[in-house]
Amino acid sequence: MEETTTVQSQIDLLQAALDHVNQGFSVFDKDLRLVAWNRGLWEMLDFPQALAKRGTHLEEFLRVNAERGEYGPGDTSGKIQRRLDRARLFESHYFERVRPNGQIISVSGTPLPQGGFVTTYTDVTKDRKLQEKLERTVEERTRALRQSEDWLRLVTDNIPALIAYMAPGPIFRFANRRYAEWFGHSIASVANRPAAEVVGETLFREIAPHIEHAFRGNAVSYEYVRKRPDGETVSMRSTLIPDMTKDGRTLGVFVLSLDATEQKRSEATLMQSQRMDAVGKLTGGLAHDFNNLLTILMGNLLSLSRQEGPLQPEALKARVSPMMQATQRGADLTQRLLAFSRGRPVDPQVVPLATVLENVSALLQGSLPPPVQLVVDDCPPNVAARIDPTQMETALINLAFNARDAMPEGGELHISSEEVEIDERRAADLDVTPGKFACINVSDTGAGMDEDTKLRIFEPFFTTKTFGTGSGLGLSMVYGFMRQSGGAIEVLSTVGNGSRIRLFLPALPISDATTFNNANGSNELPLGDGELLLIVEDNADIAEVLAEQVRDLGYTALLAEGAEDARSLAAELPELRAVLSDIVMPGQMNGLALAREIRSSRADLGIALMTGYADWGNLETPEKEIDFPVLTKPLRPEKLAIVLKQIMSI
Known part of the structure; x- marks a missing residue:
């Protein structure tokens, strides 16, 4: 008796536990009769309490559901019989049923070893509505994203620029219509293709170093020239911006390219204007030099014409030698002035900087007012740079005349050069690639510049000169030339202490063979x-x-x-x-x-x-x-x- 009481207590305890589960629970035996259940089953499915007893057949539960429309309209007996036949198979099953009141019940049945099955019933209405809401949200956001992408495509395709995105490889992930058409492709054909295939092997070899530099996390700007299918040569200016994570990883590179053909033509026109302005300023000094040369020639010729009788060789040589030097000096001045003023585009070439400084010194001698003293230090003979020499001379002439204007009462204009090593930190400040650089310093003892002026001196048309005396284009052209040559420009100046402009150019070695010498040195x-x-x-x-x-x-x-x-x-x-x-x-x-x-x-x-x-x-x-x-x-x-x-x- 006591044992029976203990078992009953355990059963009651188990039933109490099952009644507290938030799911419905039922057990049917091999004859499909109810053996066990919990309170959650009746609360969830609203079955009559009369069915809550052992031995109730499954058919009675199914009939209640069928009669109140749980299985939809139609033949009630047939619906019940089909479900009984399926239950007698005693197979695992899972399905979800939507009740007429909108409640969604998931039914999961598991067969028992001796026949019958255990079934759990879960109210998943809240979960399914949440899921449905989430799916609608995803669908709406997907639609919004697609619309946003369509708008982005519409905008980028109508911007007068070439826009693209490259992933590591480098492989193109995106290109707007203009970018694709520029290289003879469609938008679809550019996506997921290697950059070399899209832009062509020849151009890719030229721009590959810039792309690699960008993937190392650096913003890069460069220019390249390309021929259109109609044969016209156009200039493009590209900027690469790395797409970086907060921890410094580069995910890709944004590409922005602009047609710079007209701008290059305008720059050439402005450069020619600046060159001719400098030529005009040089004219006075050159006239002074030529008058001195003519004085030498005329004096010696008059002396020879007045000479009576034959001249001794030594006396003749004394007259002819300065005349030869004067004519050679005149020829040099003429050639430098012609080269300086012609304004034709010249391909960049490896030029000894010593030669450039010598030419600039010759052009400036006599072109500066007496109170301004010109000092040009010797340049290391083995330092060269890949530059357009005429544009380099133009830049230095412009800097020299700016220095002259900063010293109306006189002072010293000092031009020097040196070879420097630029590390990664310094290179980042100057926006150049680390390495050896040739540095040309143009210093003056003039009035100097305040911080606002230093920040603006490279802006086109900005000038501190009185109206009509300066175009404001000289220093902007110097800046553009330095950037195009792979270099940088730095301004050091304080009010009252003069200014120093530093021009940095990638240094290249040059052999002695580039300097003219006779074969035997004699x-x-x-x-x-x-x-x-x-x-x-x-x-x-x-x-x-x-x-x-x-x-x-x-x-x-x-x-x-x-x-x-x-x-x-x-x-x-x-x-x-x-x-x-x-x-x-x-x-x-x-x-x-x-x-x-x-x-x-x-x-x-x-x-x-x-x-x-x-x-x-x-x-x-x-x-x-x-x-x-x-x-x-x-x-x-x-x-x-x-x-x-x-x-x-x-």
Whole structure:
């Protein structure tokens, strides 16, 4: 009896526990009769209390549900029978049923080993409504995102710029319509393709270092030139912005490219304007220099003309030597001024900075007012940079004249150079790549600049000069030139203590071979052995002087009366060894056309050209495509000797 009481107590305890579970619970035996249940079943499904007893058949529960529409309209008996047949299979099952009141019940049944099954009932109405709400939210947000992407695509496709996004690889993940069409693709064909395939192998090799630098977390700007399908050459300016996480990882790179063709043309026009403005400022100093040179020439010529009787060699040399130096100095000044003022775009080249500073010093000598003292330190001879030398000289001239204007009462203008090593921290400040740099310093002892002026001096059209005396474009052009050359510019100045402008250019080594020297290091000139040379020059006086120079170098000179005569002589004289022709001549044929015609019929003839012009007249052929040596008038004996020796050996 006591044992029975203990078992009953345990059963009651288990029932109480089951009644506190927030799920419905039922157990049916192999005959589909109710064995156990909990209170949650009746509370959840609203079954009549009369069914809450052991032995109630499953059919009675199913009938209650069917009659109150739990299974939907239709044949009630058939619905009940189908569910009984399925239950007698005693298989695991799970389904969710929506009751007429909107309640959603999940039913999960598990078969028992001896027949029958255990079933749990869970009210999932709240969960399903939450899920439904979440799905609607996801759908709405997806729709909004798609609409946002469509708007973004609409905006980026209509912005007059090339926009793209690159993932590591580099692989394009996005490109707007203009970017895709620029490289001959569709938007769809650009996505997920390697950058080299999209932009082409040739251009990719050029811009790959910039892309790598951007993926290392640096903002990069660069320019490149490309030909359109119609043959027009256009300039593009691109900026790469890294897409970085807070912990410093680079996820990708944003690309923004703009057509800079018109801007480059405008910059060229502005550069020419600045150059011509500098030429105007140089004119006074150059006139002073030329007057001094003419004084030397005229004085010595007058002395020679008054001389009665023969002159001793020493006395003749004393008169002729300064005249030769004066003419050479005049030729140098003329060539520098012509090169400085011509304004033609010049391909960047490796240039010794010592040569640039020497040229600038020569141009500035006599161009500064007496109270301003110019000091130009010697530049290390083995330091060079890849630059446009004419633009470099323009930049330094502009800085020099700015320094002059800052010292109206006089002072010192000091130009110096040095080679410096820039580490990563300093490079980040200057926005350059770490490494060796050539630094040119332009310092003055003028009034100096306040902080506001220093911040604005590179803005186009900003100037501290009185109206009409400055364009405000000089320093902006200097800044643009330095950035295009891969360098940087730094301003150090305080009010009352002068200014120092520092120009940083990536340094390159240069061999001694780039400096002109005779082969044996002596002053002896290579001479000819009587070879016949045809001279084509339309000015008779110049032709006679050239013939005399050629004879002094050991050659036999023959003068042509014009292009037609030169053509005939070249065809008729087998003993002729070479031709020296002026480029710009009157008539239909210029010297270059004549040289090419002669070369086509006499490949054995050496040919050299000469000119006194900076741009060689109106020749359509670019200078770099002329395949003949070109001498500049007046001809220097050492250069003439070397060129003649070269063409005679053809």
